Amino acid sequence: MKISVFVDGANVFYMQKDELKWWINFEKLLRWIENRTGGEIIDAYYYVGEENPPDTRQQGFLTALADIGYSIITKELKIIVLDDGREIRKANLDIEIVLDMFNTIENYDMAILVSGDGDFERPLRLLRARGKRFMVMSTKRFIARELREVSGMHFVDFEDIRGEVQKET
Template sequence: MTITTGSKAKNAYKRLEQETHLSGKILLKNGIKCEDTNKKEPMADSSIIDGSNRGRVAIFIDGVNLFHAALQLGIEIDYLKLLCRLTADSRLLRAFFYTTVDISRQTATRPRANEKQQGFLFWMRRNGYRVVTKEVQLTDNSKKPNLNVEIAVDMITLAPHYDTAVLVSGDGDLAYAVDAVTSKGARVEVVSLRTMTSDSLIDVADYFLDIDSIKHHIQKDSYPGYNYRTLSNSNL
């Protein structure tokens, strides 16, 4: 495997200028459908889009963190667009999606606690993602759960097999794992909402992309498209 090396810029906060609306034919890359990148306008900074020097890419998405970022932006994520955007023209090794699954008992007001979520995760598995879940029972007094340990272990374990890691999270607890990965020669790109991203995480990453700058290109279209149906009536 060819490792991309070079001097690492500390606290390199790279923000991409917004592109024009994506258009063009659909291409099949790494088993997923992506827009034709030849029809995009030039960008001021293509560090996270230009796949020529990224080598093999592994994507690690903190689903809970991304969900709250989307809430703050007032958008609903299109996960096919997101996967294409993060992969760009690079070779995708694997795309992980980490999330908690509520296994609390069903109640009168919530007879099917996580059926919709299970349908969403089923759809994700069928559309290019490796889903990693942690079962939790959510209560009013429970500590906010996360999968930082799972994300860190996967990033470090797979480090010899990829050249670039794309971490979609702003959690500063992952800074040590990012530093460990970069010390092995791999490149780490952090993608998150700036207001939700720890400075310590940006400091150890090679590049940072504010998800607010690409929100128009990763959100669901206003017209009806695919949806995440519950398992009971899913034909995926």
């Protein structure tokens, strides 16, 4: 079975920081996926917003991911100024993830989505209708209800596999 992995970088960053309170080792994650599914990862994509100029710490992380085998897809962060003057940085790569899922659909048998974003509910339903298998990886406290409902038994909670994918500190 051929597998493609799609990681929603911003969603996963905040899941780790705000909910899990521990960090994922993304190399261990790929090995865990192969062991769990019995398949072969043919592509792994990591989607993330990027500062301009790039943040050196983030750039080091992205270089390490590329060395592991992830294809890095970036989009420049936009700065949105709220009415009260506060700034929010946002890149929203959901459409890029969905486009890549469907533009590469002939290359894989199973898609692994690492995200808790409810916007992916409809694309996963469409993948299922096209005969593709999928798995969603997030955590129970961070996954949107719609995404949790569509994933059913194909949901993996990072809390359940912490010992196998946690980054050593």
